[in-house]
Amino acid sequence: MPTSDIRLSVQLDENRVPERIHWEAEDGGHRRTSKAVLLSLWDEQEQNTLRIDLWTKEMTVEEMKAFFHQNILTLADTFERATGEGRMAAQMRDFAAYFAEHMLPELKQPPTS
Secondary structure, eight states, rough: OOOOOOOEEEOTTTTEEEEEEEETTTTTTTTEESSSSEEEEETTTTTEEEEEEEEETTTOOOHHHHHHHHHHHHHHHHHHHHHOOOHHHHHHHHHHHHHHHHHHHGSSSSOOO
């Protein structure tokens, strides 16, 4: 049976705080550095979600807000594709808009000409 590997490598400082996060996916040929990763895994036996949440010291609060906003939108898209629940996905997108309004005020400003 074919497999595909995705690798994460986390460089830590002397206090075990992430300094750099590297990831690569062999199928896509991607090899990148990232400031944050949120990884969720479904534990079938426990019927619970396992998580790994990491971010580097260089990740700014503004970047983290944008990262969460984009994750909420992505979750809505994935939820809709996986379940067909378009109405609930729309509610999630509405929350993402609310989140952006309160956490990302720069998104509310009209573009400059």
